[in-house]
Amino acid sequence: xxxxxxxxxxxxxxxxxxxxxxxxxxHGSEVVxxxxxxxxxxxxxxxxxxxxxxxxxxxxxxxxxxxxTPIIRKCNGEISKNKSPITVWVDSFxxxxxxxxxxxxxxxxxxxxHPRMDILHEVMRWQQRYRDVNYxxxxxxxxxxxxxxxPWPQKxxxxxxxxxxxxxxxxxxxxxxGPRGPVSLYYKPADDVILKGLTIALTVKLVQDDLIVVDxxxxxxxxxxxxxxxxxxxxxxxxxxxxxxxxxxxxxxLSEIVSNSRTLSLMPASALNVWSMLKHDKLxxxxxxxxxxxxxxxxxxxxxxxLGKPHNFYKDMPGKKGLKFEQEQYLAEQQRExxxxxxQ
Amino acid sequence: xLLLVKQHLNRSQTRLTSVLxxxxxxxxxxxxxxxxxxxxxxxxxxxxxxxxxxxxYPTPSGWSPPTETSLDLPYFISRTRYHEFxxxxxxxxxxxxxTHIRKIEGDIWAFERDLIGIIxxxxxxxxxxxxxxxxxxxxVKGNFKAVITQYLREKGF
Numbered sequence: 001x002x003x004x005x006x007x008x009x010x011x012x013x014x015x016x017x018x019x020x021x022x023x024x025x026x027h028g029s030e031v032v033x034x035x036x037x038x039x040x041x042x043x044x045x046x047x048x049x050x051x052x053x054x055x056x057x058x059x060x061x062x063x064x065x066x067x068x069t070p071i072i073r074k075c076n077g078e079i080s081k082n083k084s085p086i087t088v089w090v091d092s093f094x095x096x097x098x099x100x101x102x103x104x105x106x107x108x109x110x111x112x113x114h115p116r117m118d119i120l121h122e123v124m125r126w127q128q129r130y131r132d133v134n135y136x137x138x139x140x141x142x143x144x145x146x147x148x149x150x151p152w153p154q155k156x157x158x159x160x161x162x163x164x165x166x167x168x169x170x171x172x173x174x175x176x177x178g179p180r181g182p183v184s185l186y187y188k189p190a191d192d193v194i195l196k197g198l199t200i201a202l203t204v205k206l207v208q209d210d211l212i213v214v215d216x217x218x219x220x221x222x223x224x225x226x227x228x229x230x231x232x233x234x235x236x237x238x239x240x241x242x243x244x245x246x247x248x249x250x251x252x253x254l255s256e257i258v259s260n261s262r263t264l265s266l267m268p269a270s271a272l273n274v275w276s277m278l279k280h281d282k283l284x285x286x287x288x289x290x291x292x293x294x295x296x297x298x299x300x301x302x303x304x305x306x307l308g309k310p311h312n313f314y315k316d317m318p319g320k321k322g323l324k325f326e327q328e329q330y331l332a333e334q335q336r337e338x339x340x341x342x343x344q
Numbered sequence: 345x346l347l348l349v350k351q352h353l354n355r356s357q358t359r360l361t362s363v364l365x366x367x368x369x370x371x372x373x374x375x376x377x378x379x380x381x382x383x384x385x386x387x388x389x390x391x392x393x394x395x396x397x398x399x400x401y402p403t404p405s406g407w408s409p410p411t412e413t414s415l416d417l418p419y420f421i422s423r424t425r426y427h428e429f430x431x432x433x434x435x436x437x438x439x440x441x442x443t444h445i446r447k448i449e450g451d452i453w454a455f456e457r458d459l460i461g462i463i464x465x466x467x468x469x470x471x472x473x474x475x476x477x478x479x480x481x482x483x484v485k486g487n488f489k490a491v492i493t494q495y496l497r498e499k500g501f
Contacts, residue, residue, distance in 0.1 A: 081412070082420040082449065114449065114480060302392050302425055314390050333384065334391075341396045 065089055065103035072215075073104035073287055077298045083108040086206070090287065091214045096229045104213055104287060107294050109301065111206050113199040120204070120274065122189055123197030127275040130186050137181040141166040141174030195300050201274045205283045212284045217243050217266075218251035227257050239281035244269060246288040247319075269293060270319070292318070395427050402497070411500030419450035421501045429496050433489045441487040448480040456482055462495050463488050 065087045075085045085105035092099045106112075141147060147166025154161050168176035188194075205211040212234075219227055231237050240263040245251050247269055258264040265280060269289045277283055285293075296318050306313060314320065316331055401408040410423060424430050430446035448455055456475050459482060463471050472485040 080422055081410070081414050082422070116478065118478070299391065303390050304388065304392060307388065313388070316390055333381070334389065338394070341394075 065100075069103045070101075071105055072102045073290060075105045075107045075294070076291060077107050077109070077294055079108060083112065086111050088206070088211070088213050091212055091234075093214055093217065093219050093230055096226075096233050098234050104290065106206070106213075106290070107298070110199050110294060110297050111202050111211075113196070113203045115203060115207075116196065116200055119193055119196050120200045120278075123194055123201075123274045124278060126187070126189055126194075127273065130188065132185040133181070134179070134183040134185055135181045136179040138175040138178030140176070140178070141168060144174050147173075191300070195297065197274045198272070199297065201277045202283075205277060210282050212282055213287065213290070214284060215287050216251075217245050217254055217284060217286045218249075219253050219257075222253040222256040224257055224260070227254075236282060239263070240279070241265070241282050241284060242267065242276055242280035243284045244272060244289055245286060246292060249286070249288050392425055392427075408497055413500070415500055417450075417454075417499065419448055419452060419455040421445065421455070421496060422447045422449070423501070429493045429501070431489050431492050431496070433487050440485065443484050443486065443488045443492065445482045445484075445492060446480065448482060452477055452480060452482065458495075459484065459492070463491055466491065 069087070071087065072090060079085060086108055087103045087105055089100050090102045090104045141164065144166045147164040149165075151162050151165050152159055164170075166174050168174055202211070219230070228237070231241075243251075243254060243258065243264065243266045245254075245266065245268055250268075251266070255266055258266045265276065267276065269292055272293070299318050303317075304313070316334075395407070395409065407427070409427075421430065424447070432444045432446070434442050434444065436442065445455075445459070452475055456473055460471050460473060463484065463486070466488070467486070474483040475481075476483070
């Protein structure tokens with residue numbers, strides 16, 4: 001599905017205000033207003049002073065969910081003592097108007113990661129380049145199709161001895177050690193880096209207010225007019241949207257609308273990736289996907305590195321198919337061992 | 345998965361609920377799915393396990409868990425996935441040693457100030473530190489892993 005061309009300037013703009021915004025999320029709920037956002041110190045304004053400058057966003061005050069807001073989704077994973085869960089509003093596409101009644105908790109390790117722009121860039125470049133092929137190719141002296149004949153006799157002419165006009169030292173000769181394409185440019189960063197890139201991208205989306213958590217991505221009916229009303233009331237009509245859905249929860253009505261649009265995309269949970277997140281303006285996550293996402297990412301954050309084939313490693317990896325019996329056995333055993341440890 | 349258990353004569357046949365078979369080499373073996381649990385015990389787990397509860401800390405190896413209470417410090421240093429302190433000492437190719445402290449969150453410059461105060465008594469000169477704010481790493485010239493981990497343990501990280 002084609003969407004708008006990627007905005008590379010966006011990433012550069014992130015880094016300045018990101019740390020400040022992160023602190024805001026990590027230190028609990030706080031009222032965020034346009035006047036509250038201090039201007040970056042390196043901002044250069046021509047003609048007017050910084051005091052006169054008024055940022056564009058003169059929208060109404062957006063309050064993050066407070067302690068009195070009912071929480072309909074809680075973090076399952078363990079949370080470090082220096083961090084607290086991140087609360088976000090849960091919207092609903094069943095209503096035309098934007099919903100601000102209930103909130104959901106997000107895990108701070110996933111949605112509050114340290115914003116390493118270098119890691120984000122590395123993962124982004126990898127996704128851009130890994131499928132590239134270098135087709136450059138040059139002819140060797142054997143592939144020129146000429147130069148079979150000795151240009152002059154070996155002795156008696158006074159010239160240097162030469163056996164062929166196609167040698168690499170000759171003008172119009174063959175190329176020695178030139179590019180011999182096609183060569184695959186495939187590579188892959190370490191698993192750790194890719195995982196960090198994913199959490200950083202999710203964090204960036206959240207901090208920039210580009211993450212929308214909804215109770216369900218499915219809309220009541222496959223009606224374009226209704227969908228446009230929903231999008232317009234949320235000021236999203238100018239944005240490219242990336243809808244995610246849980247693996248066993250395919251939104252049929254939404255998919256019909258997405259398939260006719262150039263700025264909308266729909267992906268299953270397993271396809272969540274950094275490139276698509278940065279490519280689209282807004283990311284829309286359903287509640288049903290959050291548990292799965294959290295379990296998977298935390299599992300991979302705490303797993304041992306791969307040690308080799310004879311081990312039964314990663315049998316209990318969440319989302320792994322075809323090993324259900326083994327997984328159950330394994331998890332039961334783990335549970336039993338942990339119970340024994342606690343009782344001791 | 346199948347497990348090939350070499351049959352021993354003195355082993356009780358009642359525990360093995362499978363059929364006695366033999367291959368061309370003439371070695372008799374039995375197939376037991378029941379006994380595979382003993383193999384599974386030997387295989388390493390996928391997830392790094394949580395440390396078991398001990399009666400008193402530090403353990404004989406010197407390890408102790410992070411304290412339950414939150415710390416009154418402007419910075420935080422989290423444990424690694426192996427429940428250890430993220431303090432690493434390296435030897436450069438010219439023989440100099442360095443100590444890196446990773447996973448620093450919050451005010452990294454405050455931690456640097458504290459770090460200089462900790463290792464100053466061990467030196468005749470000002471400690472040479474380097475702060476990598478983007479990656480959350482502080483490096484210091486010299487081998488101070490023991491001193492730094494002791495400090496982190498006392499603070500309760």
